[in-house]
Amino acid sequence: MPRWLPRAMVLALALIACFQLGSWAFHQLTGLLINILIAFFLALAVEPAVSRMAHHGMRRGAATGLVFLGVIVVGAGFITLLGSMLAGQIVDMVEDFPKYLDSVISWINTTFHTELSRVEIQDSLVHSDWLQKYVQNSASGVLDVSAQVLGGLFRILTILLFSFYFAADGPRLRRALCSVLPPAKQAEVLRAWEIAVDKTGGYLYSRGLMALISGVAHYILFVFLDIPYAPALAVWVGVISQFIPTIGTYLAGALPMLIAFTVDPWYALWVLIFVVVYQQFENYLLQPKLTAKTVDIHPAVAFGSVVAGTALLGAVGALIAIPAVATMQAFLGAYVKRYDVTDDPRVHGHRRRGGPPLARLRKALRGEPTGTPVDQAAAETQDGQGPAAGTSDDRA
Template sequence: MVDAGADDSDESEDLGEPGRPLSRHSPFYIGFFGAAGALLAIFLGQQVQRISSVLILIVVALFLAAGLNPVVEAIVRRGLRRSYAVLMVIVWVLIGLTLFVMAIGPVISDQVAGISDNAPQWLDQLQGNHYVQELDDKYDVIDRVRDYVSQGNWASGLFGGVLGFGLRVLSAFANAFVIIVLTLYFLAGLETTKNALYRLAPASRRDRVSKLGDRVIESVGGYVSGAFIVAVCAGVSSLIFLFIVGLGEYAVALAFVVALLDVIPMIGATIGAVLVSAIAFAEDPKIGLACVIFYVIYQQVENYLIYPRVMSRSVDIPGAVTVIAALVGAALLGVVGALLAIPTAAAILMLTREIVIKKQDAR
């Protein structure tokens, strides 16, 4: 008999001694895998940039879901199941928006048309000003603006013509529908999603992580509710004032614009005040001066009385941090970034106090 093991050893070839493994400190190793990681990061960054519009919709939906969650929680505490509470809140919101648009839409449309019709007359009044007349003589600004406004299609022209305007309107409705659907899903599954994320933390820290996460969500919800209340106060105050000073013809449309812009931190209220004051000056300089005085006083009341009291329970951050956060958020994501900046900064500060500062104090 022939030994099979001996045959295998005889048939094997001598391929030499294995070399040492490639050192991870080798320049080739570091350069190759470093370049591969950089290329992968660039590729992933490009893909994220491509879906940035979708990510913004998701962030807005999460923001709204956190804002509506306190209402859902209040209904759940009364004994109703969360799914029914979410459906009830969404139905209330949709009904409210529908009734609001049906009630205020025709009024705003008529008043915007009135502003457009009276714009040429206001431009004629501006021509009486000596400095404005000098500028007009040099650059022919007023005649160009008058022709542009009097054509009647300036609103659609701002969006690239009739086709572009229609496409943008359809896109706005599509985005609104996506946000509503995502908000519904996020609201319905908020508790499940939170619990799934909290389970990723170690068991020894899960309770603390859960409490911190709940605090962040509560602060965002409180900020959304507070911003809505502050905007309503600005709109109602503007509506009453404009009727008193004699701008009732445009009061509803301008008050709606002020309330909408007031949601934007820092600059929104100022933009609304400038817009209303400019139209008031074109109508009557005395009314314009009254508007300037009113909005200067009202913004002080809002900044030092209304806003702190409304936001004191949800957002507790220094004024300088508010300004910096709003500027950074607006630079990164525009209006959406400005809206999300303050609650995000509040959450970061809260986590810093609870985690970093306490850990440093314990050393």
């Protein structure tokens, strides 16, 4: 046995053990790493406001605390307003449920010539095995729901704490990062950091502006239809549709439709039509213009980045995918060498004269010339019919 073989086997086993330990630790810390990633992008979003306050003489820690206090107050006010609205609507729906049920039963009896009764339906529901099992499962799942709520609150506090430290100690963090890099690399890191701040802030600015426009448009509709809690519903639609990717539009439109249904079922249909029409207006007219001015990313690239982010990190990946891709695109764009574009018509989507083979075949069947003007001139020259052909006396 060679003398190096035992040492190589021990080294290989040690490497395998280190890989397994690192993989286990990474899986255990995945939740914490995702929270840190969210906190970092949140810190980038508030960086412009904090830096502006610090530039006017306020301490950076106090400026960061003031910005986060404003964010917490706005979020808590939105949740409180929405919760009170939902509580009132749920009470009204429970009180009016017998009336809705009577109207539905009357429509069924008239349409299908049946003899259903609300008392019989209520008795069958109360004594059904499905309802009893559902109540038992709901009672046993109260503790699970409570644990999920507490876990969500702890996660929010963790994200806010890391975001506060990232924003308040931003200069110190940049100095610590640059201290381990050579001067040339330091400039690149600082440039990437600045681009990330601009793109993240631009993304949130565009989303906030679209949320404002969406909220105002839906508020006008809710007031016109005399739907209760119109301001709260408008804020709900604007925020949820813009800051929850992919499914945010459907979640935002479901609640106004439900409340409109309690007023008049036809109002729910009008709300659905308006939500669909406005979504098309936003996707094809409003969003491309605002995205081009703030994030400067193609709509197809934005959609693909959201899909990729959702596949990698779920809802978190969908939320941070667009600013991350915009930052990467802007940073790498400085290293791509660009040239002047030729004046060839094909660059602008125009085909060269002469057409495809099928068009040439049609011309041949009609007895017309099938070549390009250059080919026709060459053919005329060969046949002696062009200006280049002629006798020697003519050329003299």
